[in-house]
Amino acid sequence: MNVAAPKLLAKSQLLQSVRIAAKRGPYRCFSCSIHVQQQTTPPPSGQDAPRTTHFGFETVAEALKEHKVSAVFSSVASSYDTMNDLMSLGIHRLWKDHFVRNLNPGSNPLTTRSPDSQGWNILDIAGGTGDVAFRMLDHASTINNDAHTRVTVADINPNMLAEGRKRALATPYARSPRLSFMEANAEHLPTIPDNSIDLYTVAFGIRNFTNKDAALREAFRVLKPGGVFACLEFSKVNSSLFDAVYKRWSFGVIPLIGQLVAGDRDSYQYLVESIERFPSQTEFRDMIKNAGFLVPGQGWEDLTGGIAAIHKGVKPIEGHT
Amino acid sequence: MALPTRLARSAIPKLRASPLLPAFQPPQFLLPTLFAPTLHPQSQTSSYHSYEHNPPSPFSVPESAILSSALQHVPAYGFTSTALKLGARDAGYLDVSTNLLPRGVFDLVNYHLVTERLSLKDRVQFPLQGDGGAGDLGRIGVGEKVRTLALARLRANGRVIGRWQEALAIMAQPTHLPASIAELARLSDEIWFLAGDTSVDTSWYTKRASLSAIYSAAEVFMTQDTSSDFVDTERFLVERLEDVERVGGWLGEVGEWVGYTGHSVVNVLRSKGVRI
Numbered sequence: 084m085n086v087a088a089p090k091l092l093a094k095s096q097l098l099q100s101v102r103i104a105a106k107r108g109p110y111r112c113f114s115c116s117i118h119v120q121q122q123t124t125p126p127p128s129g130q131d132a133p134r135t136t137h138f139g140f141e142t143v144a145e146a147l148k149e150h151k152v153s154a155v156f157s158s159v160a161s162s163y164d165t166m167n168d169l170m171s172l173g174i175h176r177l178w179k180d181h182f183v184r185n186l187n188p189g190s191n192p193l194t195t196r197s198p199d200s201q202g203w204n205i206l207d208i209a210g211g212t213g214d215v216a217f218r219m220l221d222h223a224s225t226i227n228n229d230a231h232t233r234v235t236v237a238d239i240n241p242n243m244l245a246e247g248r249k250r251a252l253a254t255p256y257a258r259s260p261r262l263s264f265m266e267a268n269a270e271h272l273p274t275i276p277d278n279s280i281d282l283y284t285v286a287f288g289i290r291n292f293t294n295k296d297a298a299l300r301e302a303f304r305v306l307k308p309g310g311v312f313a314c315l316e317f318s319k320v321n322s323s324l325f326d327a328v329y330k331r332w333s334f335g336v337i338p339l340i341g342q343l344v345a346g347d348r349d350s351y352q353y354l355v356e357s358i359e360r361f362p363s364q365t366e367f368r369d370m371i372k373n374a375g376f377l378v379p380g381q382g383w384e385d386l387t388g389g390i391a392a393i394h395k396g397v398k399p400i401e402g403h404t
Numbered sequence: 405m406a407l408p409t410r411l412a413r414s415a416i417p418k419l420r421a422s423p424l425l426p427a428f429q430p431p432q433f434l435l436p437t438l439f440a441p442t443l444h445p446q447s448q449t450s451s452y453h454s455y456e457h458n459p460p461s462p463f464s465v466p467e468s469a470i471l472s473s474a475l476q477h478v479p480a481y482g483f484t485s486t487a488l489k490l491g492a493r494d495a496g497y498l499d500v501s502t503n504l505l506p507r508g509v510f511d512l513v514n515y516h517l518v519t520e521r522l523s524l525k526d527r528v529q530f531p532l533q534g535d536g537g538a539g540d541l542g543r544i545g546v547g548e549k550v551r552t553l554a555l556a557r558l559r560a561n562g563r564v565i566g567r568w569q570e571a572l573a574i575m576a577q578p579t580h581l582p583a584s585i586a587e588l589a590r591l592s593d594e595i596w597f598l599a600g601d602t603s604v605d606t607s608w609y610t611k612r613a614s615l616s617a618i619y620s621a622a623e624v625f626m627t628q629d630t631s632s633d634f635v636d637t638e639r640f641l642v643e644r645l646e647d648v649e650r651v652g653g654w655l656g657e658v659g660e661w662v663g664y665t666g667h668s669v670v671n672v673l674r675s676k677g678v679r680i
């Protein structure tokens with residue numbers, strides 16, 4: 084009976100999130116319009132052989148992936164928490180808390196000797212629903228008594244941004260200059276100047292990027308020397324038994340539940356496959372190094388046996404590589 | 405002073421050798437090369453280990469820059485993330501750059517431990533022995549050298565002694581304890597090596613284990629020492645070292661001592677609210 088308890092708990096959590104998602108029913112119809120739009124988008128022409136990339140396990144033209152990814156997130160924008168709960172076995176909130184606490188954003192004014200210190204300039208890429216941004220601002224304000232640190236949430240998908248703006252209304256930051264939203268593709272951030280950002284975060288976003296190296300190069304460009312790139316992402320489970328169990332869960336059960344909850348099996352199927360396709364911890368660490376970053380220690384921290392991992396890179400200052 | 409030996413036996417009975425064995429592998433670069441040329445001409449009493457005068461730093465340039473600056477802030481801010489951030493700024497970095505240090509404040513403590521261990525050989529030099537020349541001040545026993553070295557290392561905590569209990573508490577955290585014990589073992593090994601102990605018999609482990617225990621007890625004692633120039637700590641250290649020799653030499657009943665001193669460390673830390 085002791086053994087059965089956690090199972091019961093998990094089940095009831097699951098049911099609860101399903102119920103919450105069901106309540107949000109009306110917003111779900113984003114998906115319809117976007118899917119239609121996507122189907123009428125002609126494939127890119129003018130090239131002999133269009134460049135291809137992965138869409139989950141399907142191989143698609145690069146330009147199409149952007150549309151497909153955006154369609155996925157439009158479909159799941161409102162049932163988004165459910166999706167994250169399903170894929171992380173309900174612990175993504177704890178990971179995000181850890182991610183933020185560990186980055187320790189904000190500068191305590193009592194120990195800031197320069198009076199003109201303006202707090203940190205944080206860019207939360209693929210920030211969608213603002214989940215990470217709100218945590219950053221809360222941490223800076225309450226832990227570090229920093230009322231200046233600000234976050235720009237950037238996402239490629241206007242529907243996710245709309246969801247974020249809506250959720251911001253329930254926080255103290257909705258109309259404050261400390262929080263702003265912008266629509267942008269992580270691979271190309273022309274409106275963000277070089278050397279302007281203290282901390283670049285991306286949580287559960289980078290696996291969706293068509294060109295991850297381009298995104299890393301942009302991150303390097305916009306960060307100040309000494310600035311930090313930090314990425315929270317699903318990763319490679321490091322025990323083969325746990326991996327087998329988790330795969331069964333993610334490939335077998337999640338799309339099915341996606342079908343039931345959001346009526347959208349394909350989007351959930353994509354999400355599960357995109358995780359499987361993402362590079363291993365060491366591969367991704369090497370990509371970060373190749374972009375020019377210094378990595379702390381081994382370069383990453385595994386969370387919950389490697390279901391997720393936090394990777395970091397620091398942009399070197401001149402002469403200190 | 406009477407020894408609470410029965411208490412000691414029950415306290416940490418197994419510390420004598422086996423649990424610490426893996427940590428005691430002597431680092432490659434410390435293996436003696438007795439006839440290597442002296443790289444240290446300005447020192448009249450050049451020591452025989454000067455062959456490895458500048459071993460590569462275990463810290464990268466940015467790590468050293470941030471951590472060495474951060475140490476300057478420890479007397480005022482303690483071993484805290486504030487000291488780290490201030491150090492990062494002094495070194496030309498940003499507050500956020502402290503993310504370069506995966507273990508946070510433990511990296512700051514560890515930097516102090518490692519740099520002070522590595523600089524011990526430069527700060528303490530013994531005259532060459534038995535060369536009969538002008539520099540030969542007569543034989544200094546290994547025991548006396550161990551005492552001099554341990555004392556020199558303790559004195560290096562002087563600058564941050566007001567914050568050293570914080571450091572001990574950080575070292576005693578379960579995630580950092582293995583690294584802390586390994587570093588203590590390396591210090592112990594370094595001291596025996598610099599003292600010229602080249603024995604490879606069974607006393608190798610007990611010597612290092614006993615010195616580790618005595619050193620850490622003295623370190624804790626020093627955090628409560630209000631005497632001028634830490635003379636009480638010096639006496640504490642000297643007495644413990646004498647005791648260990650009297651009780652049967654480094655080969656003998658040192659297990660009791662390890663138990664006793666280990667126990668007292670645990671008690672002091674407990675009294676400071678560290679849950680161990």
Ligand SMILES: C[S@@+](CC[C@H](N)C(=O)[O-])C[C@H]1O[C@@H](n2cnc3c(N)ncnc32)[C@H](O)[C@@H]1O
Nearest residue numbers: 156209210211238239240243268269286288291
């Ligand atoms: C799984 S959500 C993560 C949202 C949020 N960071 C969190 O952790 O809750 C992934 C987000 O990445 C965004 N995204 C995908 N490709 C992108 C790109 N190339 N540039 C910017 N955002 C992108 C999607 O629109 C979506 O909002």
